[in-house]
Amino acid sequence: RKEVEQDPGPFNVPEGATVAFNCTYSNSASQSFFWYRQDCRKEPKLLMSVYSSGNEDGRFTAQLNRASQYISLLIRDSKLSDSATYLCVVTGFNNAGNMLTFGGGTRLMVKP
Amino acid sequence: NAGVTQTPKFRVLKTGQSMTLLCAQDMNHEYMYWYRQDPGMGLRLIHYSVGEGTTAKGEVPDGYNVSRLKKQNFLLGLESAAPSQTSVYFCASSYLADHQPQHFGDGTRLSIL
Numbered sequence: 001r002k003e004v005e006q007d008p009g010p011f012n013v014p015e016g017a018t019v020a021f022n023c024t025y026s027n028s029a030s031q032s033f034f035w036y037r038q039d040c041r042k043e044p045k046l047l048m049s050v051y052s053s054g055n056e057d058g059r060f061t062a063q064l065n066r067a068s069q070y071i072s073l074l075i076r077d078s079k080l081s082d083s084a085t086y087l088c089v090v091t092g093f094n095n096a097g098n099m100l101t102f103g104g105g106t107r108l109m110v111k112p
Numbered sequence: 113n114a115g116v117t118q119t120p121k122f123r124v125l126k127t128g129q130s131m132t133l134l135c136a137q138d139m140n141h142e143y144m145y146w147y148r149q150d151p152g153m154g155l156r157l158i159h160y161s162v163g164e165g166t167t168a169k170g171e172v173p174d175g176y177n178v179s180r181l182k183k184q185n186f187l188l189g190l191e192s193a194a195p196s197q198t199s200v201y202f203c204a205s206s207y208l209a210d211h212q213p214q215h216f217g218d219g220t221r222l223s224i225l
Contacts, residue, residue, distance in 0.1 A: 008152070034213055043202055043216040044155070087154070099145075099170070100214060104154035 003027060004103035006088050012109045017078045021106045023088030024070045033064055035073050036087040038105065044087055047073075078110045114138050118203050118217035125193045125224050133188040133220050135203030143206045144186040145170075145214065146178060148199040155202065161186055193224045 006023045013019045033050035048055065050062040050071050061074040071090075075082055088103035116137045125131060135144065142163050147155040147170075157170030161180040175197060177189045186205075190197060200221050204214040 004154075032212075036213075041219075043218045045216070046213040049213065099157060099160065102147075102155040104152060 002104075003101045004088055004090055006086075006103040006106045008104060008106060010107040010109050012111060013078055014111050015078055015080060017110075018074065018076045019078055019108065020072055020074045021086055021088075021108075022070050022072050023103055023106075024068075025088075025090045025101075026069070027090070027101075028066075028069060030090040032091040032100070033062075033071050034089040034100075035060075035062055035071075036089055036102075038085045038087055040084075044102075047086070075108075078108075080110050080112065083108055083110045116203055116205055116215050116217035118201075118220050120220060121218070122221045123223070125190075125222065127193060127195060127224060129193050130189070130191050131193065132190075133201055133203075133222075135186045135188070135205075135217055136184055137186075137203075137205040137215070138184065139205060139207075139215065140183070141205035141207050141215075142183075143208065143214075144180065145204045145206075146176070146186065146188045147202045147204065148172065148197075149202060149219075150199050158188065158201075195224045198222060198224045 004025050035047040036044040037047045038044040054063045059076045063072045085105040085107045087105045119134045145160045146158040156172050159178040161167045164183040167178045179187045203217040206212045206214045
């Protein structure tokens with residue numbers, strides 16, 4: 001089982017739609033959670049951190065459910081510019097210690 | 113404000129050739145990382161460094177070596193390139209390992225023929 005699992009998509013949605021992604025993680029000791037955005041052939045960029053109480057940044061809302069070990073990202077009023085791959089990232093114990101572990105990403109395509 | 117800079121951006125090698133990828137950061141970060149990204153695999157950690165003069169293996173270290181002689185630079189070497197090392201390589205840095213996001217360079221596309 002992968003440490004961080006995401007539905008690869010693609011999610012095809014019209015402009016203005018609300019779309020949600022989930023991500024599950026296997027390490028119950030994970031402490032830090034992030035969503036990154038990666039545009040095609042570009043580097044990953046931090047979108048937002050995910051806090052236990054949930055947090056919102058404009059049209060984006062992130063939630064953490066420790067009991068079920070998943071995090072979510074909700075995008076409201078989708079824009080064409082939201083088309084990208086969204087990477088779920090958690091701290092995870094691998095042979096490198098307590099490092100960030102990246103999910104494979106969920107691809108979002110927003111259509112006119 | 114450059115952030116994390118990787119050179120080169122693109123490279124094509126023949127099997128058995130060697131090369132070094134350079135990563136430089138100007139944020140005074142202690143931690144630096146090298147990842148590879150392959151389709152459907154996500155980012156996988158190759159090697160990392162917790163400070164000047166120290167390096168450690170990540171998830172997929174075989175076939176690569178690294179050095180961190182200066183705090184701002186982290187070099188990734190391929191001694192004898194293999195087609196399986198065709199990938200996109202990303203360098204990242206962070207102030208701490210835990211609870212901190214990582215800042216990425218814009219990647220090196222490496223093809224091994």
